[in-house]
Amino acid sequence: MHSRVLLWSALGLALLLVMPWLLLQALPQNQAQFWTANILGRGIVFGIIAMSLTFLATYGGFISLAQMMVAGVAGYTLAIFVDGAVPRIAGGLGYGLAIPLAILAATVMGLIVGAIAVRTRDIYLLMITLALAMGIFRFIETNIAWFNGYEGIRNVVGPDVFGFDFRNAYVFYYIALGTAGALYFGVLYLVRTPFGLVLQGIRDNPRRVAALGYAVGPHRIAAFGVAGFIAGCGGVLATIYNIGISPGSIGLGATVNVLIMSVIGGLGHPIGAFVGSLVFTFFDTFSASIYDRERFNTLIGVVFLVIVLLSPDGLLGAGARLRKMLGGRDAP
Amino acid sequence: MTIPAIHLAGVSRRFGALHAVRDVSFDVAAGERRAVLGPNGAGKTTLFNTICGDFPPTAGRIEFFGADITAAKPHHRTRMGIGRTYQTSLLFNGLSVLDNLFIAVRGLRPNRFSFLRPGRDDSGMQKARELAERMRLSHLLDSEVINLSHGQRRQLEVGMALAGDPRLLMLDEPAAGLSPGDRPELLRLLRELPRSLTLILIEHDMDIALPAADIVTVMKDGEVVVEATPDRIESDPVVQAIYLGGGH
Numbered sequence: 001m002h003s004r005v006l007l008w009s010a011l012g013l014a015l016l017l018v019m020p021w022l023l024l025q026a027l028p029q030n031q032a033q034f035w036t037a038n039i040l041g042r043g044i045v046f047g048i049i050a051m052s053l054t055f056l057a058t059y060g061g062f063i064s065l066a067q068m069m070v071a072g073v074a075g076y077t078l079a080i081f082v083d084g085a086v087p088r089i090a091g092g093l094g095y096g097l098a099i100p101l102a103i104l105a106a107t108v109m110g111l112i113v114g115a116i117a118v119r120t121r122d123i124y125l126l127m128i129t130l131a132l133a134m135g136i137f138r139f140i141e142t143n144i145a146w147f148n149g150y151e152g153i154r155n156v157v158g159p160d161v162f163g164f165d166f167r168n169a170y171v172f173y174y175i176a177l178g179t180a181g182a183l184y185f186g187v188l189y190l191v192r193t194p195f196g197l198v199l200q201g202i203r204d205n206p207r208r209v210a211a212l213g214y215a216v217g218p219h220r221i222a223a224f225g226v227a228g229f230i231a232g233c234g235g236v237l238a239t240i241y242n243i244g245i246s247p248g249s250i251g252l253g254a255t256v257n258v259l260i261m262s263v264i265g266g267l268g269h270p271i272g273a274f275v276g277s278l279v280f281t282f283f284d285t286f287s288a289s290i291y292d293r294e295r296f297n298t299l300i301g302v303v304f305l306v307i308v309l310l311s312p313d314g315l316l317g318a319g320a321r322l323r324k325m326l327g328g329r330d331a332p
Numbered sequence: 333m334t335i336p337a338i339h340l341a342g343v344s345r346r347f348g349a350l351h352a353v354r355d356v357s358f359d360v361a362a363g364e365r366r367a368v369l370g371p372n373g374a375g376k377t378t379l380f381n382t383i384c385g386d387f388p389p390t391a392g393r394i395e396f397f398g399a400d401i402t403a404a405k406p407h408h409r410t411r412m413g414i415g416r417t418y419q420t421s422l423l424f425n426g427l428s429v430l431d432n433l434f435i436a437v438r439g440l441r442p443n444r445f446s447f448l449r450p451g452r453d454d455s456g457m458q459k460a461r462e463l464a465e466r467m468r469l470s471h472l473l474d475s476e477v478i479n480l481s482h483g484q485r486r487q488l489e490v491g492m493a494l495a496g497d498p499r500l501l502m503l504d505e506p507a508a509g510l511s512p513g514d515r516p517e518l519l520r521l522l523r524e525l526p527r528s529l530t531l532i533l534i535e536h537d538m539d540i541a542l543p544a545a546d547i548v549t550v551m552k553d554g555e556v557v558v559e560a561t562p563d564r565i566e567s568d569p570v571v572q573a574i575y576l577g578g579g580h
Contacts (some may be wrong), residue, residue, distance in 0.1 A: 194438050194446040201424045208422040211409040213439030
């Protein structure tokens with residue numbers, strides 16, 4: 001089964017690698033660029049943040065609603081410390097230092113969330129992570145000195161990468177894809193290590209894990225740290241994509257959007273996060289023109305309801321059932 | 333004087349108004365096989381859980397080879413050499429038999445918290461395979477545990493409890509739910525355990541418990557009511573009263 005997952009993942013990655021070229025063949029250049037950066041690129045970036053949620057959910061059994069906030073911690077750290085951001089809060093660092101610092105901050109925030117929520121499960125975990133996310137959101141929104149309050153911090157344009165401008169649609173897309181691919185395959189590797197196996201043991205039976213000699217609490221906290229690292233990578237890319245960050249990008253709406261992406265894709269495997277985020281990004285972008293500018297959220301809501309009603313385990317589950325119906329073997 | 337493997341002194345456990353274990357005191361010698369019998373609700377599993385640390389006692393003292401473990405956390409007790417199984421199999425259903433055994437093996441090694449994938453010749457993996465062979469599960473190494481039969485799950489439970497080479501093995505009703513065909517296999521497993529291992533066994537089935545035990549402790553209403561050798565236990569009037577309802 002594992003090799004089949006790797007094969008499908010490699011095929012998906014290969015398709016995404018050639019998508020910009022395929023789009024250029026099918027569409028005018030400006031539209032191809034729009035699809036590359038604003039649909040695929042944005043979808044992949046939010047897929048990274050959603051994967052931080054599905055990593056915890058799939059392998060640990062923990063649904064954390066704090067992941068968008070953790071991504072925001074990375075975004076704000078980058079915006080606060082990088083040179084060129086407006087207004088200048090601290091500054092003084094180039095992207096080469098500010099980006100690792102931002103990812104480190106998100107990892108530490110992930111560890112803090114994990115430590116605070118270490119004794120909770122299920123609905124209580126959901127509530128405590130949501131409370132933490134909303135607490136940080138309100139703190140940032142009302143703090144002018146460090147976070148510029150409601151307006152947020154702008155002009156985080158991103159670095160030059162080997163002489164290429166990050167604002168170029170294709171440069172952004174391939175950096176996002178490369179980061180997502182590295183994190184995705186990193187997660188697949190991690191879950192087969194002793195750490196990942198024990199995490200799955202905690203999901204299935206934390207009492208037995210303790211009876212085998214493991215300290216369950218620190219293991220759980222470390223898993224939240226890993227998820228924080230993943231969310232931090234997504235947060236940095238999302239902040240550069242948006243040329244800055246404001247409290248709205250880590251508010252309740254954004255938090256729920258990440259959950260919706262994860263559920264649409266399916267919590268059974270990390271790839272579900274990317275499937276869900278791409279579908280979500282498509283409808284988020286085009287629902288105003290498909291349906292009605294005033295009621296585009298209705299269309300997103302209906303799509304979400306239809307997917308969840310027809311397939312409680314998301315599009316991944318629907319795909320697996322379809323393959324079974326067609327006489328294939330189990331889903332990857 | 334030799335130090336007992338387990339020394340219980342006035343151990344009690346309350347759950348609110350319920351006094352599940354009352355003032356239990358006994359010693360289990362190193363290498364001894366001890367069976368704990370009693371009707372449902374006698375407090376056997378609660379006593380097990382106080383020894384393993386799942387529920388610390390509300391009163392009394394527990395020593396393991398002379399070390400006070402009354403307040404030790406479950407994973408510390410495991411690292412000191414206490415292995416256990418559960419009345420209802422507590423396995424990792426989403427993982428394979430090999431992964432379950434590997435987690436069990438790694439739990440007592442210093443590199444238990446590792447972010448590096450083990451190779452095929454990893455000593456932990458090799459030991460997991462050996463345990464599978466010993467538990468007659470080698471043909472199911474890659475099977476997900478959720479697909480195992482009840483008997484196979486019980487065998488895996490014992491294998492996982494043995495993974496850390498415990499000094500004390502505690503088996504909570506290992507024969508519960510086993511078909512008559514699976515029972516001889518369990519008895520064989522129990523007989524093959526090394527004599528250096530101390531064993532405490534909760535069991536309803538006298539056919540399993542008595543041949544495996546050196547000493548039998550009988551509990552009722554949270555208290556120890558009889559402690560005797562297996563040949564005397566079946567004829568004991570108190571035991572007969574408990575199991576057959578005589579004398580009431």
